[in-house]
Amino acid sequence: MPAIGRIRTITLSTLTTAALVAAGCTVAQATTTPEADAESTFTLDLLDINDFHGRIGASSDSAGAAVLAGAVDQLRAANPYTLFVSAGDNIGASTFASASQDDNPTIDALGLGGLDVSAVGNHEFDKGFEDLIGRVTDRYAQASGGDGGDYTLGANVYEKGSTTPALPEYALREVNGVSVGFIGTVTEDVPSLVSPSGITELDFGSELEAANRVAGQLSDGDDANGEADVIVLLTHNGSESADCSTIASETTSYGELVREADAQIDAIVSGHTHQSYDCQIAGPDGERPVIQAHQYGTTLGKVSLEIDEDSGEVVSSSTELLALTSQDAEGNWQTNYPANSTVQQIVDQAIADSEEVGSIEVGKISEDILRGGQPSGADRGVESTLGNTVADIHQWATSNENYGGEPTQIAFMNPGGLRADLLYGEDGTVSYKDAAEVQPFANTLVTFDLTGAQIREVLEQQWQPAGSERAKLHLGISEALAYTYLEDAPVGEHIQQITFNGEPLDEAATFHVVANAFLAAGGDNFTAFAEGTNHADSGQIDLDATVNYFKSHDVVTPAPLGRAVLAGTEWATVTLSTSEVAPGEELEVTVSGLAEGAQISASAFAGTTEFTDLPAADAAGTVSFTLPVGDDVDPGDYELIVSQTQREDIVTAFSVVAAQPTATPTPTESTSPSPDFS
Structure with a gap:
C-alpha cells in the first residue's frame, strides 16, 4: 500500500474565546x-x-x-x-x-x-x-x-x-x-x-x-x-x-x-x-512538547501550539493532561x-449486544485473583496469583482425562496477556464476560517440548533485553515448577535453583509444555519458546480452556504466590532462646529485621507443628512466638523453618535432648539419740 496523505481543511473566521x-x-x-x-x-x-x-x-x-x-x-x-x-x-x-x-x-x-x-x-x-x-x-x-x-x-x-x-x-x-x-x-x-x-x-x-x-x-x-x-x-x-x-x-x-x-x-x-x-x-x-496521556480513556492530553499565521512557524507551546473523571x-x-x-x-447498543452471552455464569472463585503490582496490573515484573492460576488452567486443559493429546507437564503465562482481574464481588460468581476480559486475545494453546536447559533459558528471559520497554516480565508458571532467583545479577545468572515436583530440575531431560500461541512463537522476547520442538496446536482457545476449567471445579481458588522465590535468607534473623531443649519444654523464637507489618509463618518437626497466624511484625520489625516441644518428641536434631511469601525459607537447627532424670534422694541411717543417764 503506498504512503499517502490526505488534506482535510478546518477554516473558521472567528474563534470562541470562552476559557474552559x-x-x-x-x-x-x-x-x-x-x-x-x-x-x-x-x-x-x-x-x-x-x-x-x-x-x-x-x-x-x-x-x-x-x-x-x-x-x-x-x-x-x-x-x-x-x-x-x-x-x-x-x-x-x-x-x-x-x-x-x-x-x-x-x-x-x-x-x-x-x-x-x-x-x-x-x-x-x-x-x-x-x-x-x-x-x-x-x-x-x-x-x-x-x-x-x-x-x-x-x-x-x-x-x-x-x-x-x-x-x-x-x-x-x-x-x-x-x-x-x-x-x-x-x-x-x-x-x-x-x-x-x-x-x-x-x-x-x-x-x-x-x-x-x-x-x-x-x-x-x-x-x-x-x-x-x-x-x-x-x-x-x-x-x-x-x-x-x-x-x-x-x-x-x-x-x-x-x-x-x-x-x-x-x-x-x-x-x-x-x-x-x-x-x-x-x-x-x-x-x-512530549506527552503521553495514561491509558483506557482516563485522561485526555492537550498540546497547544501557538502558530504564526503568515509563516506557519510554531512560536510557543504548552501541554496539559486533562482528567476525564x-x-x-x-x-x-x-x-x-x-x-x-x-x-x-x-x-449502549454494544453493551446490550454483549450482555446476553456475557452474563452466563461459568463458575465461582473463593476470593480475588489478581494481577501483579499495586494497584493490580500495575507491575508486570512481579509474580501474581492470576498469572499462576491461568498457567494452572492451561496445564490442566492440556493434561486432563478428556484431552486427547500427549499430556503436558508445565505451563507458562505471559503477564501482558492478562488484562483484567477476577474479582470475588458479592458471591464469587464468574461470568463469561469476566473470564473473557482476563484473556481477550483468543489465543490458541500450543504444546511443545523444551529441555530443562531451555526452561532455565526461558526463566532467564524474564529479564528483558536492554532497551526494552519493560525491564522484566514475570511469567506465571504451573504448580509443579518452582525456582529461586536473584533480582540483581548479570545477564544469564538470575535463576538459581529450579525444581520440578519438588526435585531438582533435570536440565538434560525433555518436558512437554504448553503456552498460548503468542508465547509459543517467542513473543515478548521469550525466544527460547520458539526454539522448542514439536509445536502443535492443542485445538483449544485460552478462553474455552478457562470456561471448561471452571465447569470442572466447584470453586476455583487462587494459585499461591511463592513459585518464584527471591534467593537468599538475609531478609530476617531468627534467634532461639536456646539451641537445646528437652521434651515438654519450650523454645522462645524471635524473628527480627522484618519490615513493619510483614507477615511470616513457621513450622517445625517436619510440619507437624505449624504457625500460620502469627502477628504482623511490630514497629521494630520483630515477631516473637513460643515453640512448644511435646513430651513425646524423640531426642534428636530438628529444624525450625521460618517462611515469608516469595522469599527463601530460613532454616534454623536445634536439638531435642533427653530429659535428665530427677535425682532420687539417698537414704541415710537414722541416728538414735544416746540414752541420757544423767
Whole structure:
C-alpha cells in the first residue's frame, strides 16, 4: 500500500474565546521562541489519547467513549482550531463489550466521536495485517466518512525485505490556512508483541529513521510528496518513567527518538507504556512538547501550539493532561465532561449486544485473583496469583482425562496477556464476560517440548533485553515448577535453583509444555519458546480452556504466590532462646529485621507443628512466638523453618535432648539419740 496523505481543511473566521478548564487538569511546562505579533498568531490545540484498548463503557477512572467524545466536543467549542489524535492501541486487549464484537463498536465510537488521525499500535496487529488493512481500515472509513488509512499510520512498517511502506506514513490537515502533518510510527518490538503468523509479510524498522525521513519529505518544498508547516509525531512508543528529566536522558530507543527526531517535528505524542507525562524535552533545535496521556480513556492530553499565521512557524507551546473523571469525597468516580449522545448510543447498543452471552455464569472463585503490582496490573515484573492460576488452567486443559493429546507437564503465562482481574464481588460468581476480559486475545494453546536447559533459558528471559520497554516480565508458571532467583545479577545468572515436583530440575531431560500461541512463537522476547520442538496446536482457545476449567471445579481458588522465590535468607534473623531443649519444654523464637507489618509463618518437626497466624511484625520489625516441644518428641536434631511469601525459607537447627532424670534422694541411717543417764 503506498504512503499517502490526505488534506482535510478546518477554516473558521472567528474563534470562541470562552476559557474552559476541566476538573483535575494540571498545567505542565511551556516553551516560547521569539515572540511574533500576537495579532498574527492562532492557537492549534491537539487533543490526544493513547492505549484506549476498547474501553468504550465507563468504569471507575475510565470515562468511556461517549464522555471522551463529549470532552473533545466541549474543547473544540472553546477553540475550533482543534484536532483529536491518537498514538495507537485504540483496539485490542479490549473490554468485553468491544472485544466480543471484534472491536467494531470502538472503531465506530472513535470515528463518529471526531478522531482525526491515529498512529497504528502493536495491538492493531492482533488479528493480523490483512484484518488491519481490510476490515479495520474500511470500518474507520465508514465511521469517520474519510480515509480509513489515516487511522493506521505507520511510517516504519515495511513490506518484508524492503523499504516499501506497507501502511500510510502520514496524514495532512489544513487548519486556518496552515498545513499540519502527522507522522505515525510504532515500536520496533511489534514482532515480539503479536502473533508472528499475522505479520509474516512485514518488517518493522527504526522509528527514528522513519520519522526523520518523512519529516524531511514534508518540509522539502516539493508539493508532490506532501508539505506541512507544522509536523507532529504520533509514536506508539513511550517511557517507563513519568519523570521528565529521566525521559530526557534515558538510553532507550524512545529516549533517542524524542531527543534526535528531526528539528522540523514540533511535538511528539506518545503511547504504549501507559504512563502519564507532559514534558518539554530538548531536541536538535530547542525544547518541544512530549506527552503521553495514561491509558483506557482516563485522561485526555492537550498540546497547544501557538502558530504564526503568515509563516506557519510554531512560536510557543504548552501541554496539559486533562482528567476525564474524578473522585468525590466518598471515593465515587464521576465524569468531568458531558457525554456525546451519538457515541453514547453506540456504546449502549454494544453493551446490550454483549450482555446476553456475557452474563452466563461459568463458575465461582473463593476470593480475588489478581494481577501483579499495586494497584493490580500495575507491575508486570512481579509474580501474581492470576498469572499462576491461568498457567494452572492451561496445564490442566492440556493434561486432563478428556484431552486427547500427549499430556503436558508445565505451563507458562505471559503477564501482558492478562488484562483484567477476577474479582470475588458479592458471591464469587464468574461470568463469561469476566473470564473473557482476563484473556481477550483468543489465543490458541500450543504444546511443545523444551529441555530443562531451555526452561532455565526461558526463566532467564524474564529479564528483558536492554532497551526494552519493560525491564522484566514475570511469567506465571504451573504448580509443579518452582525456582529461586536473584533480582540483581548479570545477564544469564538470575535463576538459581529450579525444581520440578519438588526435585531438582533435570536440565538434560525433555518436558512437554504448553503456552498460548503468542508465547509459543517467542513473543515478548521469550525466544527460547520458539526454539522448542514439536509445536502443535492443542485445538483449544485460552478462553474455552478457562470456561471448561471452571465447569470442572466447584470453586476455583487462587494459585499461591511463592513459585518464584527471591534467593537468599538475609531478609530476617531468627534467634532461639536456646539451641537445646528437652521434651515438654519450650523454645522462645524471635524473628527480627522484618519490615513493619510483614507477615511470616513457621513450622517445625517436619510440619507437624505449624504457625500460620502469627502477628504482623511490630514497629521494630520483630515477631516473637513460643515453640512448644511435646513430651513425646524423640531426642534428636530438628529444624525450625521460618517462611515469608516469595522469599527463601530460613532454616534454623536445634536439638531435642533427653530429659535428665530427677535425682532420687539417698537414704541415710537414722541416728538414735544416746540414752541420757544423767
